[in-house]
Amino acid sequence: xxxxxxxxxxxxxxAVRPGGEPDFxxxxxxxAGAVPRPPVDAAAEDIRDLAYSIIRVLNRDGEAVxxxxxLLTDDELRNGLRxxxxxxxxxxxxxxxxxxxxxxxxxQHLGExxxxxxxxxxxxxxxxxxxTYRQAGxxxxxxxxxxxxxxxxxxxxxxxLRGRQLPIMYSSREHGFFxxxxxxxxxxxxxxGWAMASAIKNDSRIAAAWIGDGSTAESDFHSALVFASTYxxxxxxxxxxxxxxxxxxxxxxxxxxxxFAARGLGFGIPALRVDGNDYLAVYAxxxxxxxxxxxxxxxTLVEYVTYRVGAHSTSDDPSAYxxxxxxxAWPLGDPVLRLKKHxxxxxxxxxxxxxxxxxEIMDEVITAQRKAEExxxxxxxxxxxxxxxxxxxxxxxxxxxxxxxxxxxx
Amino acid sequence: xxxxxxxxxxxxxxxxxxxxxxxxxxxxxxxxxxGGVFRCTQGLQAKYGKTRCFDTPINESGIVGxxxxxxxxxxxxxxxxxxxxxxxxxxxxxxxxxxxIRYRSNGDFTCxxxxxxxxxxxxxGGQTHSQSPEALFTHVCGLKVVVPSNPYDAKGLLxxxxxDPDPVIFLxxxxxxxxxxxxxxxxxxxPWSRHDLGEVPEGYYTIPIGKADIRREGxxxxxxxxxxxxxxALAAAEETGIDAEVIDLxxxxxxxxxxxxxxxxxxxxxxxxxxxxxxxxxxxxxxxLVQEHCFYHLEAPVMRVAGWDTPYPHAQxxxxxxxxxxxxxxxxxxxxx
Numbered sequence: 001x002x003x004x005x006x007x008x009x010x011x012x013x014x015a016v017r018p019g020g021e022p023d024f025x026x027x028x029x030x031x032a033g034a035v036p037r038p039p040v041d042a043a044a045e046d047i048r049d050l051a052y053s054i055i056r057v058l059n060r061d062g063e064a065v066x067x068x069x070x071l072l073t074d075d076e077l078r079n080g081l082r083x084x085x086x087x088x089x090x091x092x093x094x095x096x097x098x099x100x101x102x103x104x105x106x107x108q109h110l111g112e113x114x115x116x117x118x119x120x121x122x123x124x125x126x127x128x129x130x131x132t133y134r135q136a137g138x139x140x141x142x143x144x145x146x147x148x149x150x151x152x153x154x155x156x157x158x159x160x161l162r163g164r165q166l167p168i169m170y171s172s173r174e175h176g177f178f179x180x181x182x183x184x185x186x187x188x189x190x191x192x193g194w195a196m197a198s199a200i201k202n203d204s205r206i207a208a209a210w211i212g213d214g215s216t217a218e219s220d221f222h223s224a225l226v227f228a229s230t231y232x233x234x235x236x237x238x239x240x241x242x243x244x245x246x247x248x249x250x251x252x253x254x255x256x257x258x259x260f261a262a263r264g265l266g267f268g269i270p271a272l273r274v275d276g277n278d279y280l281a282v283y284a285x286x287x288x289x290x291x292x293x294x295x296x297x298x299x300t301l302v303e304y305v306t307y308r309v310g311a312h313s314t315s316d317d318p319s320a321y322x323x324x325x326x327x328x329a330w331p332l333g334d335p336v337l338r339l340k341k342h343x344x345x346x347x348x349x350x351x352x353x354x355x356x357x358x359x360e361i362m363d364e365v366i367t368a369q370r371k372a373e374e375x376x377x378x379x380x381x382x383x384x385x386x387x388x389x390x391x392x393x394x395x396x397x398x399x400x401x402x403x404x405x406x407x408x409x410x
Numbered sequence: 411x412x413x414x415x416x417x418x419x420x421x422x423x424x425x426x427x428x429x430x431x432x433x434x435x436x437x438x439x440x441x442x443x444x445g446g447v448f449r450c451t452q453g454l455q456a457k458y459g460k461t462r463c464f465d466t467p468i469n470e471s472g473i474v475g476x477x478x479x480x481x482x483x484x485x486x487x488x489x490x491x492x493x494x495x496x497x498x499x500x501x502x503x504x505x506x507x508x509x510x511i512r513y514r515s516n517g518d519f520t521c522x523x524x525x526x527x528x529x530x531x532x533x534x535g536g537q538t539h540s541q542s543p544e545a546l547f548t549h550v551c552g553l554k555v556v557v558p559s560n561p562y563d564a565k566g567l568l569x570x571x572x573x574d575p576d577p578v579i580f581l582x583x584x585x586x587x588x589x590x591x592x593x594x595x596x597x598x599x600x601p602w603s604r605h606d607l608g609e610v611p612e613g614y615y616t617i618p619i620g621k622a623d624i625r626r627e628g629x630x631x632x633x634x635x636x637x638x639x640x641x642x643a644l645a646a647a648e649e650t651g652i653d654a655e656v657i658d659l660x661x662x663x664x665x666x667x668x669x670x671x672x673x674x675x676x677x678x679x680x681x682x683x684x685x686x687x688x689x690x691x692x693x694x695x696x697x698x699l700v701q702e703h704c705f706y707h708l709e710a711p712v713m714r715v716a717g718w719d720t721p722y723p724h725a726q727x728x729x730x731x732x733x734x735x736x737x738x739x740x741x742x743x744x745x746x747x
Binding site: 162169183188193197207222230 | 466472475476478507516552664
């Protein structure tokens with residue numbers, strides 16, 4: 001063995017940079033239907049392989065195959081397609097609204113619609129999500145009014161958060177959607193605490209934690225896993241691996257770990273890896289993990305393998321750090337097109353109905369936007385009151401805030 | 411009424427709160443079976459069971475983060491950080507999350523948690539068992555900050571903190587756990603059993619958060635202080651013979667400005683005393699407020715006695731801790747100014 005003359009630091013790099021040919025040849029993708037479906041009480045060490053493979057249901061021909069298939073009816077699938085298409089249309093309109101100056105900021109879900117839309121359907125009323133800023137599908141799939149979402153994005157007079165929050169940082173207890181924070185990963189361990197509380201009270205409700213690939217590097221990711229493992233909290237720990245954290249490829253956060261799912265194994269948490277662009281697979285895996293939690297069998301870590309097709313946010317230009325055509329080369333395709341194809345193969349959908357649905361959905365989104373804009377946009381029309389700056393810091397306004405509110409003229 | 415140390419008073423506060431409200435849960439490092447490194451939770455797990463009082467992994471961010479999630483569910487967690495010096499890993503959860511959840515969600519979610527932390531020096535604790543980080547909390551909008559100076563207040567303020575609908579940082583001066591301490595480290599410490607404020611009701615009572623208490627009425631100078639320094643200030647007043655009015659703030663946020671202003675308007679002089687380091691310490695806020703609200707009553711500059719702007723040393727404990735001699739010197743100086 002040759003002794004090295006000196007040490008050198010390893011800094012991972014993505015396979016390809018702008019100007020290069022997109023290359024996902026090293027992304028190992030299991031065949032649809034190939035990964036077994038273990039019993040929900042399986043021990044983490046007995047299903048290690050699932051943390052390194054990819055659970056998939058839809059094959060290239062759009063057929064649902066294998067042990068994870070067969071959970072959804074035609075109606076449920078059409079509904080799921082509609083939710084994903086709605087989120088996509090919503091994103092498109094809000095992106096445009098940001099470019100028109102109606103709001104300061106927006107973040108799209110392009111390519112990741114299946115993850116949050118399908119997951120929501122595996123939860124029950126009363127369960128609580130602790131989402132990041134890229135799971136608005138949880139709201140859409142639970143029929144939260146789009147007008148309310150837009151009121152928040154426009155920070156207008158009807159904004160349920162009174163103009164205090166950056167656009168898209170929604171909150172809805174009623175819809176099981178915990179208030180979003182700008183601080184990454186903080187909600188991951190809060191979800192575990194919520195689940196622990198439900199267990200302390202011998203309740204039947206469960207929690208779902210959400211994090212992106214990049215944020216798994218935050219210390220709260222570790223905190224959440226150790227707490228979830230220690231107390232066997234009824235929580236589904238979701239990692240959405242969309243390959244990118246702003247400009248940083250997932251290899252920087254993942255390091256030498258084979259997969260993000262594999263991180264769960266060290267904590268004794270059963271870990272699954274799933275095709276995040278396969279609505280049926282996401283739903284099936286989410287149901288498996290939710291059932292584990294509900295049966296008091298403890299936490300599950302789920303990695304959703306997907307691709308962030310859009311820019312990180314309206315303040316980002318991805319062409320500066322990755323090839324422009326990379327999303328087209330992404331081997332797991334587009335979640336909307338894949339479910340559409342499956343429904344057509346099933347004989348439950350058609351090209352004509354799809355085109356018609358697209359038009360209807362865009363119409364609904366535009367109608368909602370029109371209603372929201374009646375209450376104002378960021379720089380025009382109705383605004384939240386200056387008084388609202390001072391309310392809600394505490395349950396009761398302390399004297400120093402009352403003095404400051406008076407100074408502000410209210 | 412019973413005689414209690416501050417440790418027993420704090421424990422009694424959790425006991426009566428857990429008894430009264432099934433949603434109160436207590437957890438932290440070594441808090442469960444063992445009853446806490448300072449014995450503050452002794453017996454609670456045996457009495458209320460493992461799901462109401464339990465040990466946690468050594469992970470401050472996890473402790474506070476989990477508490478926030480539980481509060482969102484509807485529980486009322488009262489958690490412990492073993493030493494205030496070790497709160498920093500939880501600072502993100504406390505400042506960006508706990509403090510803001512009500513505001514950012516417009517009341518859709520709230521965060522009724524209490525975070526207990528033993529604080530302060532005077533125990534040869536060195537750099538990481540002596541800090542007084544209260545200014546790092548008073549600067550955070552949405553947090554309440556409480557520092558008791560005796561068993562009676564400790565119990566009443568802690569029961570109030572647990573019942574409070576907002577997050578409360580509850581700093582317990584560990585130097586006062588077993589008895590009052592006036593800075594005379596060369597004298598034997600008197601136990602709380604020989605102090606009036608060691609008389610504590612056994613049942614449930616509260617002391618309102620946001621109300622100061624005047625520990626010594628006086629006419630010459632107002633001393634604004636809290637925690638261990640209350641006892642130091644009282645000693646300094648006796649030893650210098652200066653008729654100081656000693657205000658024990660008890661709550662730093664919300665602050666009882668009225669009591670301070672009324673006192674300074676009467677005395678015309680003000681000395682602010684705390685253990686924490688001077689620069690950007692909470693004393694700076696008090697001094698600014700006194701200047702704004704009492705300018706025309708002031709007969710001397712507002713003075714501050716605080717820890718030096720250095721990390722808390724070990725060997726030089728009594729040259730760092732602002733003892734009665736340094737506080738007394740400030741009282742004489744402000745009278746002569």
